[in-house]
Amino acid sequence: MNELVFEIKKQISDCFKNSFGEELEAGALKLEKTDKDHKGDLTFVVFPYLRLSKKNPEQTAEILGKYLQEHCMEISKYNVIKGFLNLELSPEFWLKELTSLYEDPDPGQNSSGKGKSVMVEFSSPNTNKPLHLGHVRNITLGYSVSRILEFAGYRVIKANLINDRGIHICKSMLAWQKFGIGETPESAGMKGDHLVGKYYVEFDRHLQEEVKAIQVRVNQNDLSDLNDQVQRQNLIQLLEKLKAESDNEKRKETESEIKTLITRNTQLMSEANEMLRKWESGDAETLKIWEMMNSWVYKGFDETYRRMGVSFDKYYYESNTYLLGKRSVMEGLEMGVFQKDEDGSVWVDLTEEGLDRKILLRADGTSVYMTQDIGTAQMKYDDAHMDHSVYVVGNEQDYHFKVLKLILKKLNKPYADGVYHLSYGMVDLPHGKMKSREGTVVDADELMQSMYQSAKQITMDLGKTEGLAPSELELLYETIAQGALKYFLLKVDPVKRMLFNPEESIDFQGNTGPFIQYTYARIRSILRNTNDSFKVSEKAPLMEVEKELLALLSSFSQKSEQAAIEYNPALIANFIYEVARSFNRLYHEVSILGEQDENIKQNRLAMCSVTSKTIKNGMELLGINVPERM
């Protein structure tokens, strides 16, 4: 198909030279798929070239059509409507196309990434709580993009940057120490990540209690909880500001400032901060608890990853990377692209690029998040020397990655241009954002389990799985559940935020994963009743439904290439859906095994074979398995 499109463009260019005496570069031409309401397979729109042809649209299209029909044997007919030249490809061409697709053991591949390498970072969790629906979207996207890039010929390194240090872990650790009485995942009968998450919530509960108690005392003019004089003065100022303010909005703002100030001055927060300081100074006892609790979390995460069928080639830990980047910042300072403030802090000025000034090193010489990411970028490159580096991170960090890329460019890093932020929208619940403190988080493990239950229920109700062993059934329910969930998350363009309503379970009908899996199982059922090899006959006639399916199937490699270039799994999802729908139409309209004409039957079986391979490959690009029966 690609060769033919190339050939037609060249012929159009030749025609412009011969018929109109004008040069027209073939590569710049656009050939589109013909609109379904019109006859034809490929369409060339002549409007933009009327200046060259110096004829009206119909005449121009007519001349081109005639020329192409004469010079290109694959074009059997053409028609002209206004400025649209619709080209019809010959049945012989389509059957030849079927032959080559049928002989391709792995249809749909493309070579846009051949000889290149890419690192895809995704998941990137904090280690203080279990994974939730937001992570599931991230992981599903990241894994799918990895597969898509692999399919395009890239060498792919899947990376996970784990945020295993910082105040949030210390909160879990502290709560465990104070309230945990030596509880372990074994003693609690709980996944490790859930147990650590439980203590994170526990910390917050105690913290809120303490804050409330202080607030009561503050309201009675007892400020003794704030030992620090400066803090106490700040609080007094805020309280006076609150008294003087009559505007409701501004009062709320001040109230929240007061709460933040009080929170910062609680006993619990100061203990958590103390723990962080101990961790940073390498205190043995603290490190021991930290390692123990993190290992619980990793075990829990691994289980979730395994259930999702994803894996990583490389793990990065912030405890190893958070001090990196200083050297690069120093380089930038020497190069004169960064500036040092009077207090010794280092900044980058991005006002010329329309952004702000951004701090890179604190006055005391310690790193910030950006410093760390500069360092990690270098570390990744030193490890893999990849051509591209994809970061699957939510769109709330759009600004951060814009800045990161600019900084890497200013530092003349060879890998700066390869940095790509695959930004995706948040998953919202009907009542707004997911908030762990308010208990409105959709937990990943629970979600997968409830999908499993639905899949099981529906499958049992339909009762088509006689003869499958219990272990096969279990695998099947899981395959369907994962298919429904992943497809639900991937069919939407990543940039769009999406709504998830836990009340309305994810569909198993229509444009869904199970629909596509079902189509696959159906085809496999047909193929099970035949021999493996078919002979494509190039003389048998083709029906319209068959040609439609063929046209779709032959565009798989273009689609997979586009998906790789745009880092967009939604294109693949929608493509396989089209394929499945198209096949189902064919299936309904004609009989395959019952076809009397042996040539036509063989061709249809070959189409079944190609369709099943296309669906299988396409679903694999989404990280979804397909069942032989369901």
Add this chain to the structure above:
RNA sequence: GGACCCGUAGCUUAAUGGAUAUAGCAUCUCACUACGGAUGAGAAGGUUGGGAGUUCGAAUCUCUCCGGGUCCGCCA
């Protein structure tokens, strides 16, 4: 104050600047003695948030306004 993203049918969603704007869910019809009904066919549903501009042609590009979300922390 500045910057970014998203607005398409009741809901979810598709569409390299091209023809009468895709589909799915839900609603209403219809089709199982055909290879698997988690299916297929049909009906209904739209001022592509509003307005202006560029263009032979705009859901798509530009401007502006409206709505929703996010960011601009010496948090990560």
